Amino acid sequence: MSERHIPVLLDEVIAALAPQAGERMIDGTFGAGGYSRAILATAGVHVLGIDRDPSAIAAGEALGLAHLTIRSGVYSDMEALADAAGFAPANGIVLDIGVSSMQIDDAARGFSFQKDGPLDMRMSSDGPSAADVVNRGSEGLIADILFHYGEERRARAIAKAIVAQRKDKKFEQTSDLVAAVVSVLGRGRPDQIHPATRTFQALRIFVNDELGELARGLAAAERLLAPEGRLAVVTFHSLEDRIVKRFLAARCGRQAGPSRHMPQLPSATPSFSQLEKGVVSASDEELARNPRARSAKLRAARRTHAPAHKADALDFNVPAVSSEEWSR
Numbered sequence: 001m002s003e004r005h006i007p008v009l010l011d012e013v014i015a016a017l018a019p020q021a022g023e024r025m026i027d028g029t030f031g032a033g034g035y036s037r038a039i040l041a042t043a044g045v046h047v048l049g050i051d052r053d054p055s056a057i058a059a060g061e062a063l064g065l066a067h068l069t070i071r072s073g074v075y076s077d078m079e080a081l082a083d084a085a086g087f088a089p090a091n092g093i094v095l096d097i098g099v100s101s102m103q104i105d106d107a108a109r110g111f112s113f114q115k116d117g118p119l120d121m122r123m124s125s126d127g128p129s130a131a132d133v134v135n136r137g138s139e140g141l142i143a144d145i146l147f148h149y150g151e152e153r154r155a156r157a158i159a160k161a162i163v164a165q166r167k168d169k170k171f172e173q174t175s176d177l178v179a180a181v182v183s184v185l186g187r188g189r190p191d192q193i194h195p196a197t198r199t200f201q202a203l204r205i206f207v208n209d210e211l212g213e214l215a216r217g218l219a220a221a222e223r224l225l226a227p228e229g230r231l232a233v234v235t236f237h238s239l240e241d242r243i244v245k246r247f248l249a250a251r252c253g254r255q256a257g258p259s260r261h262m263p264q265l266p267s268a269t270p271s272f273s274q275l276e277k278g279v280v281s282a283s284d285e286e287l288a289r290n291p292r293a294r295s296a297k298l299r300a301a302r303r304t305h306a307p308a309h310k311a312d313a314l315d316f317n318v319p320a321v322s323s324e325e326w327s328r
């Protein structure tokens with residue numbers, strides 16, 4: 001049985017959301033419900049918990065908590081889900097991006113290079129799995145995924161090794177993928193991160209379209225929040241944090257380094273004001289309790305009364321992997 005997920009930056013997230021009696025809040029990444037339960041500790045607040053993982057939904061429903069509504073789905077669909085459940089407009093939205101400890105620890109989900117299991121990595125049970133991607137994707141697509149979503153410098157060499165290996169035997173297990181990566185990068189030193197870390201992260205991000213979800217989810221949150229509503233987003237690596245940082249900079253009227261290829265458009269009235277100065281990370285005390293919080297970053301902002309800006313993927317700096325050949 002896997003350990004329950006320890007919510008990261010919990011006090012900081014609740015301080016940013018500042019729930020008040022009578023408010024409606026959305027937890028777009030319910031997981032084990034750590035944030036939802038802390039929000040519900042404020043009497044009279046209603047929470048809509050969303051998760052794409054059927055096991056998180058089942059566990060959430062089993063909690064049987066008053067004032068908690070659970071819905072299965074992706075958080076980029078939060079507007080429709082909130083509307084149908086009577087949660088629109090919302091006074092607070094929290095997103096805790098990435099995988100939960102329950103997902104990582106369950107070998108059968110295929111997220112972990114440390115435990116052997118089927119090479120799956122889907123948070124929900126639909127769509128292509130990681131095994132489908134490495135067995136059917138072109139060498140170029142696999143290399144692009146590893147380079148853009150894993151920041152893996154040896155992406156091309158690993159993609160080549162994957163394509164060579166699958167001619168002999170299709171990839172089925174996480175250990176098959178670990179072996180392909182190790183054949184290129186070696187086993188690494190014990191004081192270094194595991195050589196398969198970046199490859200596993202990249203495939204997980206691609207399989208679950210995590211960066212696309214994040215970009216669409218931020219735009220949906222902007223439209224769904226009531227004036228004065230609070231947005232809190234926790235990320236775990238620089239690819240995700242960059243998207244949130246850039247989105248909030250644009251929406252708070254501080255465009256972060258606009259592309260020199262983009263025409264300078266007259267800036268719309270800020271739709272958010274920053275709640276914290278920059279980024280919040282875990283305290284030493286939290287790190288001692290939960291080393292997983294090491295790379296967690298919180299950014300939070302308050303919705304203004306201005307209309308939502310037009311959503312534009314370029315605002316968010318989402319690294320694009322061309323998946324034309326790959327029909328989702």
Ligand SMILES: C[S@@+](CC[C@H](N)C(=O)[O-])C[C@H]1O[C@@H](n2cnc3c(N)ncnc32)[C@H](O)[C@@H]1O
Binds near residue numbers: 051075097123
């Ligand atoms: C880091 S955990 C959240 C943990 C939670 N904050 C807690 O305290 O227990 C992330 C959760 O978000 C879910 N998730 C990830 N991407 C999602 C998406 N696009 N839509 C809905 N749920 C998503 C995952 O299935 C996982 O359960």
